Amino acid sequence: MTILDLFRLDGQTALVTGAAQGIGYEIARGLREAGANVVIADMNPEVGETAASALGGRFERLNVTDPGAVRDLAARLDGVSILVNNAGIVRNTPAEDTPDEDWRAVTGVNLDGVFWCCREFGRKMLDAGTGSIVSTASMSGLISNHPQPQAAYNASKAAVIHLTRSLAGEWAGRGVRVNAVAPGYTATPLTKRGLETPEWRETWLKETPMGRLAEPAEIAPAVVYLASRAASFVTGHTLVVDGGYTAW
Secondary structure, three states, X not given: OOOHHHHOOOOOEEEEEOOOOHHHHHHHHHHHHOOOEEEEEEOOHHHHHHHHHHHOOEEEEOOOOOHHHHHHHHHHOOOEEEEEEOOOOOOOOOXXXXXXXXXXXXXXXXXXXXXXXXXXXXXXXXXXXXEEEXXXXXXXXXXXXXXXXXXXXXXXXXXXXXXXXXXXXXXXXHOEEEEEEEEOOEOOHHHHHHHOOHHHHHHHXXXXXXXXXXXXXXXXXXXXXXXXXXXXXXXXXXXXXXOOHHHO
């Protein structure tokens, strides 16, 4: 076996949430190219079906904020050995003006949804004695972004990073690894508003040492690595992919 063989995922089944577009789609594409069978779980059936077809994968409609729906999907899908929690939303509202429903919406998708998926699919991985979970956190879980206000998003991503550590500690001895990636500013629908706001865009680019945003395809290799046997002794880790933003 060569070192490159360790990155192969042949015969494994990977479920990626929020994979119809953006970072999630590129993650699913990367996993597929590494040999995995891919299940795209997303709220948008039209875009999701198209994405699944393009990758030769399977689409499942899923609202990650509904624990019952997550439980049902986990019961129907056998053999999922890789789970990627990628579904996420943001609300750019000043903290003092944040409506209750905005806070609940953001934490519902970004934190609760991650836990529901980890719990249900993790239980089956534990029964099988093997599995790898990778969650899309964010550099926002490590720093406080500016100039845009996004307290709920930042808090939810910080929680994902610590949830990753907690689950890794609980499950490491039972064959299941749990890691996360923390992307910096990436050109996706989630950052569209920021890119269209001159002050935000200027600050993002100025404070990223590499002077640009990431492309979604630049996040995917980190996930493939963490999901693969190449990272067999890595668990509880958050791999930052931010163009150097958090280095300053």
